[in-house]
């Protein structure tokens with residue numbers, strides 16, 4: 432069966448780096464079910480804390496973890512570390528339930544819908560509210576009777592959606608949110624379902640390898656023909672170093688899905704940095720050798736099950752099959768095999784795979800509101816235009832305190848990464864504006880509360896950038 436959806440998409444591309452940032456690992460018991468009173472069961476949610484920069488009355492920088500091991504996000508969000516000393520902030524990375532070590536039922540968590548059913552954005556946001564409150568109580572100076580310590584949420588990709596929703600759903604739990612490359616408008620009828628594939632195609636067109644788009648576009652037919660009998664299927668599995676033989680046409684559908692994900696990931700990680708795997712990839716003939724899956728040289732054989740081991744693909748697919756229903760399709764205007772979005776077919780697939788169905792396609796819209804952000808405050812949405820997810824992001828300034836920063840040369844949450852000498856001006860400027868806004872939010876909050884803030888940072892760089900940009 433072949434159809435299109437946000438299943439299996441790599442939402443948070445990562446680089447394998449040596450662990451650069453260090454933390455203390457902690458756990459907090461959170462309720463398994465925040466929304467019923469029929470069980471008292473709790474589980475240990477993991478979070479990482481770095482309090483080296485924190486001083487009394489400082490803010491809390493809280494990363495709303497997304498679909499994977501929290502260490503991975505902590506090692507790929509250097510921007511937070513870059514600015515924490517100026518704000519004297521406490522840094523916290525919270526792991527999303529059902530990922531990494533935060534498994535409510537241990538190794539049984541993924542074994543049946545009865546266990547897996549507590550995996551939802553609603554529960555995850557409530558976990559964060561719970562943890563934030565605990566941190567505020569822990570770090571507040573006991574002789575300070577003032578309001579709670581200010582919290583700024585950060586998140587990239589799905590984590591960015593959570594950061595924005597945290598502010599929208601629980602406006603008092605955090606002061607502001609930095610929602611980086613957050614496709615909060617990827618749901619029913621919010622944007623054309625082919626935006627994702629169209630942007631990827633544009634990215635490949637712009638690589639100056641003109642043939643690339645045509646070659647990929649033509650490859651699907653070749654691949655289908657080549658694998659239309661058993662011999663072809665085995666030969667291809669062999670040639671591309673797959674662990675298992677391709678046996679059925681379903682396997683070929685899955686293979687095409689797998690390749691599509693890889694092209695998408697390449698577009699998402701279109702960072703202007705010396706990038707080992709992209710560089711190597713470009714020098715290979717893609718139909719001969721998938722360096723992408725083997726850039727460490729340690730992958731013995733390829734598997735359709737996974738394109739990136741650290742991400743919790745199964746968990747994300749369950750989420751995509753319940754709340755996070757993101758319609759996708761591809762058309763003649765892009766370089767992928769045509770696919771249509773059919774909710775009923777999708778729902779059947781979900782039932783077959785997980786034993787659950789989405790209630791209906793409207794759920795995410797009912798939960799988080801449609802494109803009306805008038806009741807939201809203090810949210811910064813950033814989007815790199817090279818990122819296929821930008822097709823589902825907030826791209827215009829909504830109000831004076833819900834703003835959109837566009838990064839022309841930006842890929843998927845480029846600006847959340849640590850500063851780098853190759854960063855384009857637009858990424859540098861975006862970081863400066865974010866920093867200014869955070870400063871203003873905290874300053875206003877603290878002075879309103881009569882709290883003495885020790886922040887010395889002066890919001891000048893962002894201002895200069897704005898002026899500079901307008902002059903250009």
Ligand SMILES: *[C@@H]1O[C@H](CO)[C@@H](O)[C@H](O)[C@H]1NC(C)=O
Nearest residue numbers: 451452453454455481482483
């Ligand atoms: C926090 O991060 C800084 C900078 O990376 C590091 O020097 C410090 O040791 C870390 N603190 C903890 C408690 O890990």
Ligand SMILES: *[C@@H]1O[C@H](CO)[C@@H](O)[C@H](O)[C@H]1NC(C)=O
Nearest residue numbers: 462467468469470471472473
């Ligand atoms: C939950 O804990 C409370 C307090 O210990 C207890 O009174 C209550 O019966 C428990 N509820 C359930 C469903 O176990």
Ligand SMILES: *[C@@H]1O[C@H](CO)[C@@H](O)[C@H](O)[C@H]1NC(C)=O
Nearest residue numbers: 486487488571572573574575
């Ligand atoms: C807490 O606040 C009091 C009064 O302002 C101050 O003297 C003390 O040093 C603070 N404690 C810490 C741990 O910073």
Ligand SMILES: *[C@@H]1O[C@H](CO)[C@@H](O)[C@H](O)[C@H]1NC(C)=O
Nearest residue numbers: 536537538539540541542543
């Ligand atoms: C879960 O782990 C326990 C021990 O840690 C083991 O005995 C059990 O077989 C595992 N169950 C599954 C379903 O993997």
Ligand SMILES: *[C@@H]1O[C@H](CO)[C@@H](O)[C@H](O)[C@H]1NC(C)=O
Nearest residue numbers: 572573574575576577578881
């Ligand atoms: C905080 O409240 C306690 C108890 O009400 C009081 O004793 C203390 O003086 C207050 N501290 C400040 C700094 O107002």
Ligand SMILES: *[C@@H]1O[C@H](CO)[C@@H](O)[C@H](O)[C@H]1NC(C)=O
Nearest residue numbers: 656657658659660661662663
């Ligand atoms: C399988 O298909 C290929 C090309 O489509 C063809 O060359 C080959 O003869 C076929 N093999 C068998 C056993 O039918």
Ligand SMILES: *[C@@H]1O[C@H](CO)[C@@H](O)[C@H](O)[C@H]1NC(C)=O
Nearest residue numbers: 672725728729730731732733
């Ligand atoms: C990955 O690279 C290693 C080292 O070059 C090689 O032995 C192995 O076969 C490659 N794996 C795949 C799946 O191509």
Ligand SMILES: *[C@@H]1O[C@H](CO)[C@@H](O)[C@H](O)[C@H]1NC(C)=O
Nearest residue numbers: 632645648649763764765766
């Ligand atoms: C891809 O190929 C199909 C024909 O198979 C064509 O209709 C479509 O326009 C092509 N797309 C692009 C982006 O070139």
Ligand SMILES: *[C@@H]1O[C@H](CO)[C@@H](O)[C@H](O)[C@H]1NC(C)=O
Nearest residue numbers: 826827828834835836837897
């Ligand atoms: C939104 O406003 C900020 C300044 O407050 C500006 O830097 C940014 O370019 C604006 N975004 C858009 C999409 O116009």
